[in-house]
Amino acid sequence: xxFLFSAAVLATTLLAPGGGGPPAATGFALVAxxxxxxxxxxxxxxxxxxxxxxxxxxxxxxxLPAAPVLAEPAKTAPAPRLKLGIGVRGRIDIRxxxxxxxxxxxxSKHVSFxxxxxxxxxxxxxxxxxxxxxxYGGNFIYGRGxxxxxxxxEIQFLSYAxxxxxxxxxxxxxxxxxxxxxxxxxxGSSWYNSLGFVYGLEETYNTGISYxxxxxxxxxxxxxxxxxxxxxxxxxxxxxxxxxxxxxGDSYLxxxxxxxxxxxxIGKVRYVLDSTQRGQLSVTGSGWVSQVHSFDTxxxxxxxxxxxxxxxxxxxxxxxxxxxxxxxxxxNAQRNDLIAVGDYDFSYNIAARGTLTFAEMGHAIDxxxxxxxxxxxxxxxxxxxxxxxxxxxxxxxxxxWNDKASKxxxxxxxxLVGRNDPxxxxxxxxxxxxxxxxxxxxxxxxxxxxxxx
Numbered sequence: 001x002x003f004l005f006s007a008a009v010l011a012t013t014l015l016a017p018g019g020g021g022p023p024a025a026t027g028f029a030l031v032a033x034x035x036x037x038x039x040x041x042x043x044x045x046x047x048x049x050x051x052x053x054x055x056x057x058x059x060x061x062x063x064l065p066a067a068p069v070l071a072e073p074a075k076t077a078p079a080p081r082l083k084l085g086i087g088v089r090g091r092i093d094i095r096x097x098x099x100x101x102x103x104x105x106x107x108s109k110h111v112s113f114x115x116x117x118x119x120x121x122x123x124x125x126x127x128x129x130x131x132x133x134x135x136y137g138g139n140f141i142y143g144r145g146x147x148x149x150x151x152x153x154e155i156q157f158l159s160y161a162x163x164x165x166x167x168x169x170x171x172x173x174x175x176x177x178x179x180x181x182x183x184x185x186x187x188g189s190s191w192y193n194s195l196g197f198v199y200g201l202e203e204t205y206n207t208g209i210s211y212x213x214x215x216x217x218x219x220x221x222x223x224x225x226x227x228x229x230x231x232x233x234x235x236x237x238x239x240x241x242x243x244x245x246x247x248x249g250d251s252y253l254x255x256x257x258x259x260x261x262x263x264x265x266i267g268k269v270r271y272v273l274d275s276t277q278r279g280q281l282s283v284t285g286s287g288w289v290s291q292v293h294s295f296d297t298x299x300x301x302x303x304x305x306x307x308x309x310x311x312x313x314x315x316x317x318x319x320x321x322x323x324x325x326x327x328x329x330x331x332n333a334q335r336n337d338l339i340a341v342g343d344y345d346f347s348y349n350i351a352a353r354g355t356l357t358f359a360e361m362g363h364a365i366d367x368x369x370x371x372x373x374x375x376x377x378x379x380x381x382x383x384x385x386x387x388x389x390x391x392x393x394x395x396x397x398x399x400x401w402n403d404k405a406s407k408x409x410x411x412x413x414x415x416l417v418g419r420n421d422p423x424x425x426x427x428x429x430x431x432x433x434x435x436x437x438x439x440x441x442x443x444x445x446x447x448x449x450x451x452x453x
Contacts, residue, residue: 157232
């Protein structure tokens with residue numbers, strides 16, 4: 001608790017005068033990419049129907065029979081809202097298992113700029129839309145040793161941009177670059193997301209059309225996505241993007257494959273088992289079927305993924321359990337047991353087949369008169385691979401701080417302990433999520449602090 005309190009005080013001090021990041025290139029030991037603004041809902045929840053207006057005439061005393069008949073007030077829908085936003089984030093990194101420029105192991109410490117975020121959100125009675133654009137660069141992650149010039153905005157890309165129509169109080173359709181309906185948009189509470197993000201299943205944005213039906217207990221979402229989101233500006237061949245997508249791997253990557261995912265049919269069904277004022281107990285099943293094209297062989301392979309999760313946030317102590325299976329047939333020229341994926345202007349290999357397990361517990365802490373709210377969480381994830389590959393594991397213990405007055409200052413403090421995790425420790429990035437790195441436990445600490453308008 002002392003560490004978390006100190007982290008909040010430090011971040012507040014840094015932000016007082018004026019108000020994600022990609023992996024690090026040093027030894028290809030990279031930090032996990034930042035997640036989206038967690039103020040957005042995991043699922044698109046439809047607004048309730050407008051309540052009937054009160055019949056004012058019925059409120060008149062019965063002793064006034066001559067009272068004029070009053071017209072019923074007109075039913076009005078909420079006024080359209082357009083919100084333009086900007087967010088600026090900085091970061092403090094302590095990496096206990098990093099490497100210097102000549103490959104020697106060391107503990108590194110960095111204070112640096114992380115991200116500039118531009119956003120737009122519209123919500124009206126019939127239509128809605130949202131867009132998010134990111135600027136990176138100018139920090140230790142994108143260093144000159146990795147071929148960057150070192151200025152903010154050197155790497156930039158569109159995270160998502162979509163628009164849609166509300167067909168009824170329970171139905172809507174969405175088109176554009178949007179979050180795919182595979183379990184929750186965010187599986188857990190971490191700024192890093194989970195290993196689901198590393199393997200391209202969590203918080204993924206692709207280009208297509210989707211339909212959602214939602215009522216008190218049942219939510220059904222399905223979409224068709226012909227292609228992934230487009231890459232942006234950066235030095236990589238195909239990886240200047242927010243989502244972890246199947247890509248054409250860069251030259252530094254062992255067995256670099258060149259693939260693209262197409263014609264994705266993705267959907268989920270969520271059912272609420274119990275609901276209270278505090279939250280819900282729900283179960284969600286998801287499926288993902290697509291075509292994976294190889295630019296090297298000209299053949300079309302496939303991707304099949306399925307997930308089942310249980311989530312309970314009815315109490316102060318909440319939890320989530322998830323299991324997912326992914327099978328990719330890339331039809332590569334060299335190896336079919338791994339495939340290149342990329343994000344944040346870097347590409348890396350993942351195992352083409354594996355079973356992912358994830359568990360998280362969280363709790364909101366009453367901070368009393370302290371000006372920041374506090375939510376703590378801890379999670380464990382593991383990807384089970386075939387015998388010849390070393391499993392990838394991650395333990396995450398963290399806290400989220402948010403100022404109570406304006407909700408504009410947001411601070412994440414997290415400690416990660418990983419094994420064959422591409423985002424924890426030097427020497428794991430290129431192949432940790434595939435055949436494995438050095439199969440040792442490694443640790444790092446991150447503080448991410450942001451100001452959002």
